[in-house]
Amino acid sequence: MNERYSRQVLFPGIGKEGQAKISSKHVLIIGAGALGSGSAEVLTRAGVGKLTIVDRDYVEASNLQRQQLYTEEDVAEKLPKAAAAEKRLKAINSDVKIISIIGDATPELLEDLVVGVDVMLDATDNFETRMAMNDVSQKYKIPWIYGACVGSYGMSFSMIPGKTPCLNCLLRTIPLQGMTCDTGGIISPTVQMVIAHQTAEALKMLVEDWESVRTSFVSFDLWRNQYTSMKMSKAKFPGCLSCGDERTYPFLDHENMTKTTVLCGRDTVQIRPSIKGELSLDRLAGQLNSLGYTVKGNPYLLSVEMGKERMVIFQDGRALIHGTKDLTHAKSIYQRILG
Structure with a gap:
């Protein structure tokens, strides 16, 4: 086993067998901003076999406060985030196959990209893309991990098709945040906390320890010292058009964009x-x-x-x-x- 991962292998939840599984898996991250760049680095250092990153934006000075893969040089060159992330990640771990896609994560692109993907991570900045990810997850039975943060507030939830409620179900139950980092600001520790939740869940899925995957909805406010974990089993809605009995995957329909x-x-x-x-x-x-x-x-x-x-x-x-x-x-x- 590669010495690089020796401390990770010593962890009982992973071990040699789990590390071998991680190294054979493919993760898709939508968004290469604060959450995406941080999660991509964690998973690259963990030795995931293949990592695909999709982002449509370029690096700006306001990103440097919390988006850990980027530098002032990237800002000066106005590098696309996906390209800058790929360059840095390859320097961190040349064993990992990094694929960067500069563009919008449309339903059509998502459906093309999920072939062979084991886990998807949400690091996008809008609900339209999240809902498309949700429907792709349900249609192709690929688990995904929702994450969002603004100010000192963050949240995360792991969705496993056929087992947990989907995001469309949750919207009937939980009033999700409507602010963005441009309207509510953001502090870096909030980002790091969500990254920790998302990547921990991703590693559990990659080693196929499904019993350890958290099925509660986690939210926290670091500034106000609040932390909440809500059970979501009753949120699953049989009539949900994304995961219910007569699903139609409405957010993959161009008419609903x-x-x-x-x-x-x-x-x-x-x-x-x-x-x-x-x-x-x-x-x-x-x-x-x-x-x-x-x-x-x-x-x-x-x-x-x-x-x-x-x-x-x-x-x-x-x-x-x-x-x-x-x-x-x-x-x-x-x-x-x-x-």
Whole structure:
């Protein structure tokens, strides 16, 4: 057994047999930001056989506070996160096969990528992608590990098709956070805590110790010294369209994705969210004001100045991004602010 993994092999939960299993497995990580880069490093150092990372963004200065794989040089070169992550991970462990994909994790791409994947890790920044991951997980029977964090608050849940509730079930039970790091900020210890939860669960799955996989929903607030673990067995919903008796995998349907449209004759993109719901405009205005944005509004909408661009947000989650015709750029702005 490689001396590199000797301390890991000494751990009874893994041992030589478990290490051999880890080295033969394939993990897919969606997102190479704070959670993705940290989890990728942990699993690369642990000796996973193959690691595929998908991310559409590039490295910016604001990432360096918490995204541990990146450097000031990456910022200066505006390197795509996936490419920068691949370069660093290969330097950490040349035994691991690293595949980086620079692009959007669409349902079509996810369905192509999951062939031969043993575990998926959620490190994305928006619920549209998470819901697509959830449906891919259920359709192809691949376990995945949800994770999210903002401010000092984090959460994680391991989903095993056929055994645990899926994310679509959980949304009926748990009011998940709507803030993002761009609106609520983030401290690095919160990121590290979620990474610890996600990668520990991933290692359990990779060594096939299914009895040890945590089936409770974990949430915590490091600043307020709060930690909660909730049993989720009763959250499984027989009528769920993602994992229920008559599943249709609705979030793999192109019709249910976020709609982006360039308005005729204008430098404006309209965005309609894939998940319906009403926003608290007052709360959102307060968050954005505290971050230095110029915000004006009325009971029906908010207008947010964003440099050369302006975002108008309606109560139903619909938004107009003025100052651009680039659909990808507009969608990125939308998800950065609204998650």
